[in-house]
């Protein structure tokens with residue numbers, strides 16, 4: 001059974017620092033025998049105050065550097081990065097880099113995180129990020145058929161169900177989840193719900209810890225892999241149990257992707273939708 005690795009990092013505004021964190025994880029994932037490595041949303045950099053630093057994927061030192069690592073270790077990598085878009089905006093993108101170092105998939109985040117929570121995060125991602133327009137067909141990888149999603153997308157069952165219907169066995173949610181919503185349980189509950197309702201593996205690599213010097217932007221961590229029965233089969237720590245010491249960054253966790261188990265769950269509990277009763281949710 002192939003092993004999947006989730007990597008957890010703390011991206012800053014320094015692309016060189018972020019690339020070097022990721023490079024170490026590629027090597028560790030390879031040494032551990034993983035057949036694919038999943039890295040978080042915005043691994044290239046975390047912008048403070050919407051201050052974006054991105055270059056095109058073809059010219060990004062971060063992406064070129066990871067492509068070299070993928071090829072060197074013959075290890076496919078899923079990673080969240082930014083790309084330039086129209087009107088001074090950026091795209092929030094999830095890339096699949098195959099074991100030859102080629103970019104074979106580019107998914108653009110569909111749902112943007114625009115929230116105004118009292119005493120909580122006030123973020124308006126749509127100020128600086130362009131919305132994606134489509135989900136991509138699931139594609140074959142050494143760990144199974146992968147459907148790409150990003151972070152806040154995990155609050156929406158519809159694209160997850162659509163990806164499952166199109167053949168996905170693994171859903172990926174590279175993320176930079178906020179601490180208040182993580183502490184409220186949303187991260188774990190939503191990831192497990194997506195796994196249970198789609199009867200798929202969910203692989204969620206997360207940012208962790210404080211991203212800027214002023215401590216304004218921090219991420220929850222708790223990267224995890226969930227199996228099609230809803231069980232967490234790999235998990236990393238969070239900024240809550242780390243007490244600012246950075247113990248949980250630069251870590252990987254591993255889990256076996258058992259597609260026979262997936263087929264068993266799908267066989268034992270058939271989920272036949274009553275689309276005749278709720279046609280608006282199709």
Ligand SMILES: O=C(O)CNC(=O)[C@H](CS)NC(=O)CCC(=O)C(=O)O
Pocket residue numbers: 041042046047092112113123125151152155176177178181182186
């Ligand atoms: O800065 C970047 O470019 C990276 N993007 C993010 O961090 C995005 C938008 S601010 N974060 C989320 O979607 C968090 C969702 C979340 O925390 C929830 O749904 O509760």
